[in-house]
Amino acid sequence: MKKNKVLIIITVILLVGAAGLLAYDKLGFGKKAEVGTDQSIDDVLKVSVDIGEIATNLLDNRYVKISFTIETDSKDAKGELEKRKFQVQNIIITELSEMKAPQLEGKEGKQQFEDAVKTRINEIMQEGEVVKVYITSYIIS
Template structure:
């Protein structure tokens, strides 16, 4: 009978500790799922200059501007210092597409995804969280 009480107390203790651990571990995840405010986005965003470059298809060019959201304000500072590298990456990315590949929402999404990957390779003190095309013209 005494052993049964010990087992019940141990099981209850483990259940309470487990429930507490789940609550504690779940809390930061809810914080991470929270979307950043407009102020937080502005504090971590960089806009590129308007970029005009030839496309891979003959006699076509694109005019594009990007908004880049970075993981921290320190990463934003790094991105601002690396503006020439960012611009070069954007130009080479755009120039790799044909007019047909860039047409439509799928083309813009492909451009954003490819530039996102290139910029994350450049960054050292943070990471790019999102790349948005904010101006887009094809000729």
């Protein structure tokens, strides 16, 4: 009789624990909020760095003038990115020097370039990471 009571108690405890874990997961507790969701523009600006305009030649001897704002995941990352601005500019110029004008055309081309720059910058970041790279102006001639 005692074995049955102990077995029932253990089963109830396991069921309550499983229900608790399921509720915890379904209600989203413990999940890190995605950066960029439900952020005010003021919050985004507090962790963003304006890289300014860069003018350089492309691989096909065309010329590009392009500006960026880069969003980070924290104020510490923003501070580091501001210090690494010259390295970021170098990354952008290096990436652009290997591209031809058609590769930057259209939404998809710009998105791929933004992603490539983000990846390269995150390789050098130590205090956080880049969340999003925004092209803020763009001219090819």
